[in-house]
Amino acid sequence: MCTSFLQTICSWKVVKLLYLLDANTLIDAKRDYYPLEGVPEFWDWLVYHGEQGSAKIPYEIYDEFLEAKNSDGERDELAEWANQSFVQDALLLDEDPDLDAIKRVTYGGYMADPTDEDLKKMGQDPFLISYALRDKNNRCIVTSERSKPNATNANKKVPDVCNVFSIRCVHGFDFFKLLNFSTRFKRS
DSSP states (O other), X not given: OXXXXXXXXXXXTTSOOEEEEOHHHHHHIIIIIOOTTTOHHHHHHHHHHHHXXXXXXXXXXXXXXXXXXXXXSSBOHHHHHHTSHHHHHHHBOOOOOOHHHHHHHIIIIIOSSOXXXXXXXXXTHHHXXXXXXXXXXXXXXXXXXXXXXXXXXXXXXXXXXXXXXTOEEEEHHHHHHHXXXXXXXXXX
C-alpha cells in the first residue's frame, strides 16, 4: 500500500514514464550495494528496462562513468560494462541536447550569472534536467542526490532544480521499487 510520497510515486506507474538516470545512480549501485559480479541480475534488469524504453541515460551523463579508471589506471568495472555495445544500445538516450533548454536550466534553475567554476561544479546536471524538461509529463529523473533546499547557486541538488521546473525526480531506491527490481530477475 502506498502512503504520502510513495502514494504520489505509485500514481506515476499508471503512465509509462521514461526514467532518465543520473550517473550517480549507477556509480553508487556498483560501489555500495549492487556490485557487477555480485548482483548481475541488477545490471541485466537495467539493460532490460533500457530495451523496453523505460530507462535511459543521456550521452552527457553516460560519459561521466564511461571512462572511469581504477587506481591502477585501467578502465573500471562499471566503465567496462557501460562500454559494451549491447548496454549502450539499450541505455543511451537517442536525442540531441537542446541548448535553449540547457540554458534555461542553468540560468533559471541554478543561477543567473555562473562563472566557469560554477559551471564546472554543476557538471552535466543541467543536461540531464534539460532532457526531462522536454516532456515533463512523461519523464522522471533518477538520482542518488538528496534534496538540500538551502543550497544555493551551483551547489543546488538535482531534486531541488527539478522542483523549480516541476520535473518528477526520484531517488534510485524508489526507482528500483517502482520498476520492481528483484535479485530473482530473469529475462523472459
